[in-house]
Every structure is written in structure tokens, then in C-alpha cells.
Amino acid sequence: MSGTQPLSHFRQPLLPTPFHARNRALSQVDRFVPWAGYTTVDVFTTVEQEYFAVRNTCSLFDLTPMVKYRITGADGERYLNRLVTRNVTKLKPNRVAYTVWCDDAGHVIDDGTIFRLGAAEFLLCTAERQLNWLLDSAIGFDVAIAEVTETIAALSLQGPTSCFVLKTLGLTGVETLKPFDIRQFALGARKLTVSRTGFTGDLGYELWMNPNDAEFFWDALMQAGSTRGIRPIGSQALDMVRIEAGFIMPNLDFVSAESTVHLDRDRSPFELGLAWLVDLEKGHFNGRRALLAEKRCGPVRRLVGLDIEGNKPAHHALLYADRACRKQVGAVSSAMWSPTCKRNIALAMVDMPYFSMGRDIWAEIYLCRELVWERRIARARVVEKPFFAPERRKVTPAWDR
Amino acid sequence: MSSGYDSIVIGAGHNGLVCAAYLARGGQKVLVLEAAAHVGGAAITREFAPGFRVSACAHLLHMLPRALVDELALVRHGLQVASQPMASTALSADGAHINLGSPGAAVSVEDAAAYGKFMARLRKLAAHLRPALEAAPPRLGMSSWGDRSMLLRLAWQVRSLGRADMYELLRIIGMNVYDLAEDSFSSDGLRGALAFDAVLGSNAGPRAPGTVLTWLYRLAAEHGATAMAQPAGGIGAVSDALAASARAAGVTIRTGARVARVLMRNDRAAGVVLGDGETIEAGGVISNADPRTTFLGLLGAEHLDTGFVRRISHFRAKGLTAKLHLALSGAPEFPGLDAAALAGRLIVAPSLDYIENAFNPTKYGGFSAAPAMEIVVPSIADAGLAPAGQHVLSAIVQYAPYAPNAGWDAVRSDFQDRIIDTIAAYAPALRQHIIAAELLTPPDIEREFNISGGHWHHGELAFDQFYMVRPVPGAAQYETPVSGLYLCGAGAHPGGGVMGLAGRNAARRVLKKVA
Numbered sequence: 001m002s003g004t005q006p007l008s009h010f011r012q013p014l015l016p017t018p019f020h021a022r023n024r025a026l027s028q029v030d031r032f033v034p035w036a037g038y039t040t041v042d043v044f045t046t047v048e049q050e051y052f053a054v055r056n057t058c059s060l061f062d063l064t065p066m067v068k069y070r071i072t073g074a075d076g077e078r079y080l081n082r083l084v085t086r087n088v089t090k091l092k093p094n095r096v097a098y099t100v101w102c103d104d105a106g107h108v109i110d111d112g113t114i115f116r117l118g119a120a121e122f123l124l125c126t127a128e129r130q131l132n133w134l135l136d137s138a139i140g141f142d143v144a145i146a147e148v149t150e151t152i153a154a155l156s157l158q159g160p161t162s163c164f165v166l167k168t169l170g171l172t173g174v175e176t177l178k179p180f181d182i183r184q185f186a187l188g189a190r191k192l193t194v195s196r197t198g199f200t201g202d203l204g205y206e207l208w209m210n211p212n213d214a215e216f217f218w219d220a221l222m223q224a225g226s227t228r229g230i231r232p233i234g235s236q237a238l239d240m241v242r243i244e245a246g247f248i249m250p251n252l253d254f255v256s257a258e259s260t261v262h263l264d265r266d267r268s269p270f271e272l273g274l275a276w277l278v279d280l281e282k283g284h285f286n287g288r289r290a291l292l293a294e295k296r297c298g299p300v301r302r303l304v305g306l307d308i309e310g311n312k313p314a315h316h317a318l319l320y321a322d323r324a325c326r327k328q329v330g331a332v333s334s335a336m337w338s339p340t341c342k343r344n345i346a347l348a349m350v351d352m353p354y355f356s357m358g359r360d361i362w363a364e365i366y367l368c369r370e371l372v373w374e375r376r377i378a379r380a381r382v383v384e385k386p387f388f389a390p391e392r393r394k395v396t397p398a399w400d401r
Numbered sequence: 402m403s404s405g406y407d408s409i410v411i412g413a414g415h416n417g418l419v420c421a422a423y424l425a426r427g428g429q430k431v432l433v434l435e436a437a438a439h440v441g442g443a444a445i446t447r448e449f450a451p452g453f454r455v456s457a458c459a460h461l462l463h464m465l466p467r468a469l470v471d472e473l474a475l476v477r478h479g480l481q482v483a484s485q486p487m488a489s490t491a492l493s494a495d496g497a498h499i500n501l502g503s504p505g506a507a508v509s510v511e512d513a514a515a516y517g518k519f520m521a522r523l524r525k526l527a528a529h530l531r532p533a534l535e536a537a538p539p540r541l542g543m544s545s546w547g548d549r550s551m552l553l554r555l556a557w558q559v560r561s562l563g564r565a566d567m568y569e570l571l572r573i574i575g576m577n578v579y580d581l582a583e584d585s586f587s588s589d590g591l592r593g594a595l596a597f598d599a600v601l602g603s604n605a606g607p608r609a610p611g612t613v614l615t616w617l618y619r620l621a622a623e624h625g626a627t628a629m630a631q632p633a634g635g636i637g638a639v640s641d642a643l644a645a646s647a648r649a650a651g652v653t654i655r656t657g658a659r660v661a662r663v664l665m666r667n668d669r670a671a672g673v674v675l676g677d678g679e680t681i682e683a684g685g686v687i688s689n690a691d692p693r694t695t696f697l698g699l700l701g702a703e704h705l706d707t708g709f710v711r712r713i714s715h716f717r718a719k720g721l722t723a724k725l726h727l728a729l730s731g732a733p734e735f736p737g738l739d740a741a742a743l744a745g746r747l748i749v750a751p752s753l754d755y756i757e758n759a760f761n762p763t764k765y766g767g768f769s770a771a772p773a774m775e776i777v778v779p780s781i782a783d784a785g786l787a788p789a790g791q792h793v794l795s796a797i798v799q800y801a802p803y804a805p806n807a808g809w810d811a812v813r814s815d816f817q818d819r820i821i822d823t824i825a826a827y828a829p830a831l832r833q834h835i836i837a838a839e840l841l842t843p844p845d846i847e848r849e850f851n852i853s854g855g856h857w858h859h860g861e862l863a864f865d866q867f868y869m870v871r872p873v874p875g876a877a878q879y880e881t882p883v884s885g886l887y888l889c890g891a892g893a894h895p896g897g898g899v900m901g902l903a904g905r906n907a908a909r910r911v912l913k914k915v916a
Contacts, residue, residue: 082703104706104875104882136711140702284668286706289882 014039017064018153018214026232033235036129036149038065041234048339050237054200055340057229058161060221061238063154063206064214067129071122073143080114080122083137085269085291087282091116094182096197099277100269102287106294107257107266109133110250111274113197115182123148127250133258137286153214157221158204158241161228163398166194166205168224174205175397190216196398199238201245203392203399243334243347246305246385248272253303253333253347270299271349273385301330302355305385306346308363309378313337314346317363321354323377325364329354332363338387345387346380357382406432406653406683408911409673410889411660411699412851414442417689418643418654419904420889420911422473424687425650427912432681433652434673436659436851439637440644442689443850443857444899446635450837452788453728456636458846458857460777460795461487461746463629464622464900465639478645480638484782485630488745491594492827496737499590501748508588519585526570527620529558534621534895537878537906538869574614575864579607579753589752597750597773601797602857602897604721606760607753611864618862622900629746631779635786639899663688663700663886670700670885684915685885687907691852691859692716692872692892698853700883709882712873717866718892720843720855721763723801725774725820727794728787728837733778733828740781747776749823759800766806768816771823774798791836796820803843803855813840858897859890868894879907880914887911 015038017023023032023041031042040062044050053059071080081088086099093116100111110130115123124134134145157165166174171185177196185192190213198204209217222230242249250256254267268291269278280292308314319330330350338345346363354361358381365376392399410421413435421431439445443458462482470476489501499507504516533555539548559567573581578599582592596607599616606612623629632638644654663686664672672682688695692713696702702710735743750756750773759769780792787793798820805812817840825831843855852859860872869877872892879887889907891897 078703083707104708133707136714137707139710139714140697284704286708289668289706 015150017062018211019062019064019155019218022215022218023062023232031234035235036065036067040065041232043234043236044232047234047236047240050231050233051240051339053229053231053233054159054202054237054241056160057231058157058159058165058225059231059233059237060218060225061156061158061233063156064152065149066154067126067147068149068152068154069124069126069131069134070146070148071124071143072120073141074120075141075143076120076122079138079141079143080124081282082141082285083134084114085278085285085287087279088114088116089282093118096180096182096195100272100274102269102291103257104287104290105257105266106268106287106290108254108269108272109257111248115195117182128256128258130258151211153209153211155207155209155217155221156198156204157207158198158200158202160203160392160399161225161230161401162204163400164228165221165225165230167400169220175400177205177398178396179394187220192217199245199247200241201247201386201388201393202241202390203395239334240336243336243345244338244340244386244388246347246387248303248347249334267303268294268299270294271301271303273303299352301349301351303333304348304350304355304382305387306332306348306363306380307383308335308344308346308365308380310365310376311337311344312365312367312376312378313344314363314365314378314380317346317365319348319350319354319380320362320364323362325362325377329361341387343387347385348380350382355382357384404432404672404681404683406430406681407915408432408685408687409434409681409683410687410689411673411695412436412442412689412890413440413640413644413654413656414689414890415444415640415643415899415901416890416904416907417442417687418640418647419469419473419901420687420689420908421652421654422643422647422650423905423908424911425647425652427908429912431647431652432683433647433654434658434660434675434681435654435656438657440654440656441637441640443846443852444636444640446637446786449726449839450728453726453791453793453837454635454786455726455779455793455795457841458724458850459636459899460631460779460797461629462627462632462636462639462899464626464898466625466900466902467627468625469901469905470627473643473646474649475639475642475646478642478649480642481633482630483633483779484744486628487631488742489594489629489748490738490742490745491590491748491750492735493590493737493751494826497590498735498737498742499588499594500742501594504588504591508586508591512586512588512591515585516591522566522569523617524620524624526562526566527617528624529562529570530617530621531624532558533868534902535906537910538871538894540878541869541874574617575610576613577608577610578612578616579757581613582607582753593750593752593755594748596753596756597748597775600756600760601775601799602722603863604717604719604861605863606757608757614864614867615862618896619898622895622898626900631777631782633783635779635783636899643901660699665700665704665883668704668884670883673699685887685911687887687889687911689890689904691718691854691856691890692876692888693718693853694851695888695892696876696881700886704883706882709873709875712875716860716872716892717863718854718856718860719803720846720852720857721800721802722857723798723816723843724841724846725794725796725798725817726839726841727796727821727831727835729792729794729831729834730836731790731834732781732792733794733831733834735828743778744781745777749774749776749827756799763800763802766802766804768802768805768812768819769800770819772798772800772820774820774823776824794824796824801842809842809844813842816840816842857891859892862896867896871896879910
């Protein structure tokens, strides 16, 4: 722990990020929302403009509030390997891994990314603060854990022209970064860490820097992207593209096992469709014994992608086995009309056995038209995720036009 | 290399030996590994000054079940008592000591009349709780019929007390013993002596909630046990008899064999690795060590989930009880005490406030200026413990913090003086008889007997660490989150005291599991 936080923190319940002056200046509609203790932009102009910037040109998103923990020490790898479901021994330096971590019952506490910066140095990026869990997990391990959210400013540069923008900025060779690679760059005396990661399912990068350099890099990126349609975006547009990419969001698609009250509202990685993140063969890790037992029985529900007929987003729709809505089999957690896919898509939790691929179920959608509520029953088909997965997200060297 | 052992028991404390003996009688091939040079763990008799021997921790036998003595044929294997039954006497500075067997003239007429009825009722309540000590506790939130019927049986035990006594049990079980004693008696000496039994060995003064529970626990443990006795040769003789019984049943006991860690294979406890690197495999491993040592020391957090490790590291197991041993050139003289009382159990707890005041400083890192204690002079009934004509005095002393502010090195002699001064208030000539003295603080007990925190019961006995949550949820039925690894020590239900039920219950669980 840094232990250096000013004692007057309570006078300012929401902190400004290092990009706040730029965010404030570019905000045309004055829509800010709290995020993990910071005030952040919900929408700069219109959500449509911002959404299309991600998919068609290039978007700049202030990622600073994402909670970051630096984990160092001789047991760093062993510690993380016991903490998370993936096999961290397979993660090489300068690589990133997406993972989840579970409580003793094998229920997901959070998802996030592990940045391996060296043999014994890691950065763990999480949605929620959880120092208590991380410290208790450190009992018996030689590691030091510090929250570094405030000491690292972060931007997410996402979209088809993002690589061009970084090259224009002067990051020579950035196009050779493979997905989940990390590389250090320097612009003059200023250091910039770049990872080919993101929450959009598109070509894109995340940029990590000293907060003192935040405004410099913001201005330089906006300048470098001026010929490629760069546009700052808020969290609403991000929420659209992440659904298209099939990425789940804590507190929207699942609730952390640390904060549920009802046991049946915890979710296991198998239920969240994240079995590919769970390495049951790597040795012991938190929740392994419970997950082995669950694997023997099979999950009782599953997070799935749905393709729903019509064009009315199925926000919070209840799902039924039959058109007459007699047997409820689940509910939608995230929904949208996808402008890029031209499909009405949703993420939903569906009970066994109705989550099988290609199966038809029925969504009860409520629509409000000039304060008159209507109910639509729409056929919903369980389909593969992601809904949108362009080749450019993976191609290396990356598109740099 | 296969050793052929079905079970390895880590630690030859009394519970470890009991567990091993029952496992062997159940048909298992059992190996007991003990770090020390002799069996017994903390239940040993050892020399603390040339020619003077004394029970190192517990010095009286009052919880060992008659059934266990019979089943393991402990008398045939050498267990003898030097004195039984023993009188209990509450010492009074003015010489008006109270015989707790029949307080009679030492207390008011009302107290004397009430005392017999009060204790009879308390013993009846305790007797109905007794069956709960003799079996593995049920698991909460489970739908197994065994667990359900166990809960039903416990509820029936309570209900079968009858309406009045059931109400009384439910009224007092969460109370503090201070209020109960004050409500029931007017004599300071009687109140203090009763409350002392309730807080003996625990991290609580008489005003702490839950101290009636610990008293009922003590009484329940005594129910079904032999009358309070002093084993001939000290408490170590009990361990020796248990070891002899275990060996006769086929158990192999190796002393001087310190287990370094539990051997894990395919996420299962598959044996142990000794300090010298020797690996011994077995079908299962049963730990008589305390929970923290077992899970965080011998097993390692890496084999456990964070939530479980969190619970184990929050298990309250800091001892607050010390032991003083005195080598005396002659028999101590307590004015007003007759010979039978002197050969019995002496309690220094002249009032409720005396104990509470003794407890208070420990909350702030200090020790009791005037400690409460249980004293025996075992050499009176068992002359072999001291050279001819000389004596040993053994005192269980409360309260001694695990980590005093100034550190034990700085305050040890001061505390020892306070204890001796306190005894000398009842035995004025004591100091001139002292040839040698030994003080065992909780850190000394931790070091000598490998008990993390130096707590006699391997962990506090309190509502949140009791019965179906002892030591912690997930390990309260002798099984642990790691298959093949079991607990059999005082950290498991029903807890501490030289009782052996944790060992017997654990053995039954293991045999049922592998059957």
C-alpha cells in the first residue's frame, strides 16, 4: 500500500482523472458518471458518433479508473497461479492474460487481466477494489501487493486506425505487437507502455503512462489521429462494443461472489461460459475443488449469446421455453441492436438444458411508446459469441493505414 | 516406496494417541510421529529442577471419560491415581477457606442451602449437553440425513430437560458467569471460585459473554469422566498408558521424528515428509497439531482456498494462561487448611472483581498484578515427584498475555514475583521454602509443545469457535478441505482438556470415511 494518500480525500468523494481537464473541455453534453471513485465521461457528444468511431475509425477512452494492483516478489507467479483460474506459469513476460478468480465455492469474484511485466513483476487489473482478498490470498506467499490505480494513467485507443495513430505518434514498430503483447516505448524522456489489449473486440491498444505525462499524450494522440477520425468516447459507447465482442461486465452480467447475499446468485466460470479460462490440471487454485465437483455434475445454467428476432433491444427481458411464456428459463443481462452486425443481440443467463447452441427460446420484451407499454414475445436463438469478430483484431502486423 | 501405513498421526499428544489407538483397534495400520523425545505433547511429566518433576501443563485428571479408560484398558496399561477424589478449596486470605464439596459454615446459610441445588441443576443441564461432545458435530446447511438427525437429537436432548430446565438453559447459556454467580450467591469467595472454573484456560474475564457456556462445557466434559484425580507420576502417566494401549493395539510410535510437511499427491494428503527429508507415505494423515500449525505450517496455504486460509488465520488461539512450578524444601503451609484440602485443588479467586481485575490489564498488553490461579501440591499424594521430604507446587496462572507490551524478557521475573507474592498471601512462609522456580508463559508453551499461540485448548473456546464451527467451518467434522487430511487435536470439537474425545471422534470419522 502506498500509505501516502492525502488525508483530505473525503472532501472530494469523486477524484478527477489525470485527463479530466481534457475530458471536461471536450464534453459537449456534460454527462459524467462515477466509476470506481473517479468522475468519468458517459457521453462526449452522442453515443452513436462514439460507437461508430470505435468500429470505423479510432476512439480514445480514459481507462484510468480501472483498478490496478502491482504484485511483486519471489512468489508472484505461484501467488497468482493459486489466485486465478488460468495457468499463470504459461504467461511469459510482456504478455497479458484475461482471467477470472473465484472464492472457495468456485464462484467468480471478478474478472480482469494480468500483465506480466517481468519474471517476478505483475500488474493485475480488476473491475472492483479487492485489496482485502488479495492480501488474505498472500498469506503463506512471499509477495508484495500495492494498489497503483492512482499512479498509472491509462488510455484505451481502439478502432481500425488505432495502429496508424500510434505509428504517427512515433511508436516505431508498434504494428508488430501481437494481441496480448506488451512493449515499452519512449517519446523523448517520456515513457509509454503499450499493450495490444482492449474491451472492444477490435484492433486496439491500451496505453499506460505516468500521470504527469497524461495531458501530453492525450494531446499528441488527438493530433496524430486528426486525419484518421480520432474521437474521445465515453462509457456508453464502450458498453455497446463490448456486448458485440461478447465480453461480460461485472454487476451487469454477473455479481461478484464477494457481494451477493443469495447463494444462488453466485456464478461459476462454467456458468459464465468461461470454461476455457479454467485449468483444472495446473495444481491447486482457489475454488478448484468446488469447480471439479461442478464439472462432474455440469452447470445448471449458462451465460449465452442470443440472436433475437425483430429490432427491439431485449433489455432485462425474461426468457421462456415456450411462446406462451409458461416456463421461465432465464433472463437477459445485456442487450442491444447491433448497428454493425445488423442483429438484435443479447447476453443472457439460461437454465439447463435450454442453453444448448441453436436452441430457440422466447424473450418477453417490454416497449414504452409515448408512455404506453407494449409487450412483445420474440423468438430468441442461442448463438455463438462473439457477435462481431473482425479479422483485423488479430492480424499481425496490424493494419496501419 | 510404500510404507503400508493406513494412517499417520502427527503428534503423540493425548488426542493423537487416543486417535491412533482407536484406529488400530478399527483395523488400521497406524504410525504416530512425535517431534519430542517422548510421547504426550503437552500432557507430560518432566523434571524442572534436579529431582523435582511436575506435570508440564494440565496437572489434574477430571475430563477423561470412564468409557475411554475402559475401552483402551488404561489401568491395565499402567494408569494409576495417586489421589481421588480430590477436594476443591477456595482460598481466603483470612483463613476461612471454602470447601467447594460442602461449603457449610464458610458461607452464609442461604448460600449453603442454595449451592447444592444450584450445582445439581447446572450438572443436569451439562449432562444433557454431554452427548454432543461424543460425536462429530453436524454440518450446517447440508441436507444429509445424518447431519439432520444429529441436530434433531441435540434439540431433543435440550427439550427432554423439561420446560423449566430448558428455559433455564436457554436463559443462561449466552450469559456471563459474573451475572449468574452474583444472581445466585452472596459470598464473594464462592462466587469467585465458581467463576474461576468458567474462565479457566480462556481469554475472558467473568464479565465476558459466553463464560457460562465455557462453564457448562467444563461440566459436560466432567460428566461421564472419573472423579477429579491426580494421576500417579503426573499427567505424563496418562500419556504413557495411552501409548502402551496404542502399542498393544499395534500402533507404531516414533519419537524424535519431527514432521516438516504433509506430502500432497494428486490433491490428496498422501503421507508426510520429516525434518530430515525422510518421506513416509500413508493412506491418510491425521494431525494432532493445532489448526494453524496444521494448515499454514505443515500443509501450506497454497493447497487451500483463500477463504479457508482467512478463517484459519482468524482462529483465535493466543494463550492467556501461564504455569508456575516451584521446587520447595518442605511442605507449604496454608494457615487454616487441613491436610486433605492441601492434597487437593486450591483456587485463588477470592471474588468476581478479583478475577475481572486480573483480566483487565491483559487487554492493554499488561499482566495480572494479582493473578487468579489453580494450585496443587502433587508431591503430597505422590511423593515420588520430589526428593524425600521435599515438595513441588504446580500453579495454573491467569492472566498472562501472549505478547506483553514490554516483551516477556523484561517482565518475566516481575510476573513470577507477583505470582509467588499472591500465593504467599495464603502461605506466608512460602518464599523461604523455594529452591527453584519455573514460569511457562504462553510463548514458552508455544515453543516447547509446538502449539501455535501457546493456547492450552489449541484455540479459544467461545461461541464462534465451538461445536459445529470448531475450529472453523470447512474443518469442523475432523475432515478438512484436503482429502486424506484430518484433525484430531484440541482445536477440533470438543476442544481442550485431557479428555481424548477429539481423538476418539476423529478416529471414528476416519474409519467411517475409509470403510
